[in-house]
Amino acid sequence: xxxxxxxxxxxAKPETPTQANPKKKKRSPYPIWFYAPAGxxxxxxxxxxxxxxxxxxxxxxxxxxSEFIGLENFQTFFSEPFLFExxxxxxxxxxxxxxxxxxxxxxxAVFLTSQIIARxxxxxxxxxxxxxxxxxxxxxxxxxxxxxxxxxNQVIMxxxxxxxxxxxxxxNLALISVAMVDIWRGVGLAVLIYIAGIxxxxxxxxxxxxxxxxxxxxxxxxxxxxxxxxxxTTVIILSLxxxxxxxxxxxxxxxxxxxxxxxxxxxxVYKQYQAGFYGLSTAGNVVLFVVVAIIVVPLFWWLNRxxxxx
Amino acid sequence: xSASTDTKSRLNRTYSWVAGLIGIVVTAIIFIVPxxxxxxxxSKTQVEAARLxxxxxxxxxxxxxxxxxxxxxxxILVTAFINSTIVTVGAVSLMVxxxxxxxYVLQRRYTRWNGxxxxxxxxGLIVPPAVVPTIWVMQGLxxxxxxxxxxxxxxxxxxxxxxxxxxxxxxxxxxxLDEAAIMDGAGPxxxxxxxxxxxxxxxxxxxxxxxxxxVFNDFQAPLYxxxxxxxxTVQVTLYNFQGQYATAWNLLFMDILLITIxxxxxxxxxxxxxxxxxxxxxxxx
Numbered sequence: 001x002x003x004x005x006x007x008x009x010x011x012a013k014p015e016t017p018t019q020a021n022p023k024k025k026k027r028s029p030y031p032i033w034f035y036a037p038a039g040x041x042x043x044x045x046x047x048x049x050x051x052x053x054x055x056x057x058x059x060x061x062x063x064x065x066s067e068f069i070g071l072e073n074f075q076t077f078f079s080e081p082f083l084f085e086x087x088x089x090x091x092x093x094x095x096x097x098x099x100x101x102x103x104x105x106x107x108x109a110v111f112l113t114s115q116i117i118a119r120x121x122x123x124x125x126x127x128x129x130x131x132x133x134x135x136x137x138x139x140x141x142x143x144x145x146x147x148x149x150x151x152x153n154q155v156i157m158x159x160x161x162x163x164x165x166x167x168x169x170x171x172n173l174a175l176i177s178v179a180m181v182d183i184w185r186g187v188g189l190a191v192l193i194y195i196a197g198i199x200x201x202x203x204x205x206x207x208x209x210x211x212x213x214x215x216x217x218x219x220x221x222x223x224x225x226x227x228x229x230x231x232x233t234t235v236i237i238l239s240l241x242x243x244x245x246x247x248x249x250x251x252x253x254x255x256x257x258x259x260x261x262x263x264x265x266x267x268x269v270y271k272q273y274q275a276g277f278y279g280l281s282t283a284g285n286v287v288l289f290v291v292v293a294i295i296v297v298p299l300f301w302w303l304n305r306x307x308x309x310x
Numbered sequence: 311x312s313a314s315t316d317t318k319s320r321l322n323r324t325y326s327w328v329a330g331l332i333g334i335v336v337t338a339i340i341f342i343v344p345x346x347x348x349x350x351x352x353s354k355t356q357v358e359a360a361r362l363x364x365x366x367x368x369x370x371x372x373x374x375x376x377x378x379x380x381x382x383x384x385x386i387l388v389t390a391f392i393n394s395t396i397v398t399v400g401a402v403s404l405m406v407x408x409x410x411x412x413x414y415v416l417q418r419r420y421t422r423w424n425g426x427x428x429x430x431x432x433x434g435l436i437v438p439p440a441v442v443p444t445i446w447v448m449q450g451l452x453x454x455x456x457x458x459x460x461x462x463x464x465x466x467x468x469x470x471x472x473x474x475x476x477x478x479x480x481x482x483x484x485x486x487l488d489e490a491a492i493m494d495g496a497g498p499x500x501x502x503x504x505x506x507x508x509x510x511x512x513x514x515x516x517x518x519x520x521x522x523x524x525v526f527n528d529f530q531a532p533l534y535x536x537x538x539x540x541x542x543t544v545q546v547t548l549y550n551f552q553g554q555y556a557t558a559w560n561l562l563f564m565d566i567l568l569i570t571i572x573x574x575x576x577x578x579x580x581x582x583x584x585x586x587x588x589x590x591x592x593x594x595x
Contacts, residue, residue, distance in 0.1 A: 027498075028419055028498075029488060029492050029497075029498050029501055030414070030415045030418045030419035030498065031415070031498045032415070032419075032421070032423075034411040034412065034414065034415040034498075034502070035411070035412055035415060035427070037407075037408040037411065038408035038409060038411065038412045038469055038473070039412075041408065041462055041465050041466050041469070042430070042434070042466050042469055044447060044451070044466075045444060045447065045448070045462055045463050045465075045466035046434065046437075046439065046444075046466045046467070047430070048443075048447055049439065049440045049443035049444040049446070049447050050437060050439075050440050050443075052440070052443040052446065052447070053440035053442075053443045056442065056443055056446070061442075063442075063445070063446055063449065111329070111333065112333075114325075114329065115322060115325065115326045116325070116326050116327075116329045116330035116333060117326055117327055117330030117331070118330050118333070118334055119330075121334075122330075122333050122334065122337055124577075124581070125337045125341050125342065126337060126341065127585070128341070128574075128577060129341065130588070131523050131527075131573040131574075131576070131577055131584070132527070132570055132573055133526075133527035133529065133545050133548075133569060133570075133573075134527070134529060135527075135529050135545045135548050135549050135552075136548060136566045136569055136570055139548065139549075139552045139562060139566055140344055140347070140348055140563075140566060141344070142552075143351075143362060143559065144344060144347065146362060149361065149362040149363075150362065151343075151347060151362070151363075151364050154363075154364075184340070184341075189588060192585060192588060192589055193588075193589050196589045241435070241436060244438075245438045247529075247530055248529045248530060251529075251549075252529075252549060252552060266438075266530075269441060269442075270441075270533075270534075273441065273442055273534075278442045281441070281442050282440065282442050282443060285438065285440045285441060285442070285443075286440075288438050289437060289438060289440070292436060292437065292438055293436075293437075296436055297436070
């Protein structure tokens with residue numbers, strides 16, 4: 001702070017009197033009010049609602065009036081199986097998708113950085129689904145995964161099976177099917193992050209390992225993998241945040257069904273909002289907030305610390 | 311020795327071709343087939359599309375389907391495209407200006423607020439938005455169900471990512487440049503808008519491209535904050551079509567095709583910026 005202030009102070013010019021902080025005699029060329037436009041929008045539409053949610057989660061609420069009812073919403077949330085299950089489903093979905101994105105992303109990235117033909121084209125193809133809206137992908141895969149006429153089951157039946165699984169109609173399978181489509185859609189981003197990491201490894205490391213007689217697998221295991229920790233941190237955190245909040249794909253593919261078997265927190269928030277239970281919906285939001293904070297913040301801290309230690 | 315290098319390079323070439331071809335076949339099955347399916351079904355007649363087969367249409371009805379989708383429900387798709395374009399352009403331009411200002415001052419000036427602001431930025435990346443309270447605030451301000459309300463919400467949600475990008479990029483611009491401009495008598499506003507802002511061009515392009523994709527593809531924010539039959543955006547329209555056209559797959563897939571094409575065009579033209587933005591922004595997140 002002093003550095004900037006003294007430096008700008010020493011060559012103080014007769015500046016035009018702008019809206020800078022009037023308390024300071026020597027004006028910094030980097031006025032604090034530059035924060036104002038962003039700050040106003042962010043505070044009113046993000047910070048205030050976030051804090052308000054902690055209060056409204058404790059009320060019976062109709063937008064116009066709210067009645068304080070203590071922890072009743074949370075009690076409902078944790079005692080109703082169809083609400084509580086959404087919490088479990090959210091965790092399963094997030095862990096499944098981010099785990100698969102790490103493993104598949106790294107393997108595909110290693111493959112796409114090796115000496116093969118059509119590398120650039122393959123990278124583009126793998127990445128393109130990231131740019132397509134989840135609604136479009138959800139609608140497409142809802143058709144492709146149709147239990148009777150869908151392309152996937154047609155192929156399975158062509159190989160001789162009598163009947164393929166009911167991907168989106170079987171309660172035990174629906175959530176996993178949606179998770180697989182989410183992996184299909186998001187793995188391209190993980191691949192991209194890993195490719196950026198692998199390309200940055202100095203070639204000498206591999207050459208040194210080769211001179212020491214390490215085969216391709218050992219080079220991967222002892223050189224590439226340890227150096228991919230920062231990239232892995234990024235992939236895990238990004239896909240966990242995305243996975244825990246996930247709504248679009250689940251809503252367009254199953255709508256939380258069959259029954260409540262693929263409901264996640266975000267879809268419960270929407271359903272309760274539609275039903276007019278604003279307090280309960282907000283309680284769901286607070287649960288989501290707590291889950292994200294409990295899982296992501298310590299992970300963030302822990303993974304970053306491991307990086308510093310190295 | 312020459313024999314061994316020979317076999318080695320031949321082995322390498324074999325690997326390069328075999329592995330590449332396997333890669334092409336696998337990605338074709340996993341990633342290309344769904345897109346071809348979208349295109350084929352969008353070009354079929356309704357009867358043929360109902361069979362959901364993966365086959366080229368026997369009778370091409372591409373133009374008819376296109377016209378019918380456009381005309382459906384009183385040209386709702388045209389309205390939706392106009393709305394989505396306004397929201398995307400409005401939100402992204404506002405986002406770029408206000409977050410560039412924050413990223414710039416945050417990087418250049420150290421005050422005791424910096425820690426707090428950095429915390430807010432990280433929170434913006436992690437914390438899921440509280441939807442109903444946001445509606446409550448918007449209703450109080452008369453922003454609910456309005457296009458400018460939706461734009462402001464999009465700005466609030468996308469800001470954190472942009473600030474991180476700008477802060478990182480401003481760090482690469484030498485301070486001596488600022489000092490020279492101050493010597494020449496530039497005030498804070500001129501210093502930023504005429505000296506620094508133009509130098510941010512490459513990161514601005516990246517932010518614009520990445521955020522346009524996010525805003526255009528967003529489904530949740532319009533669903534909550536911009537409801538109503540007239541207030542259509544493309545994603546919500548597509549979602550409604552999914553329910554209504556459960557029997558007319560050709561029209562549904564024509565709609566999917568239409569909202570996919572802008573992204574494909576973006577990707578072809580801005581491949582480099584998208585990749586840069588997604589990876590660098592991600593690494594800092």
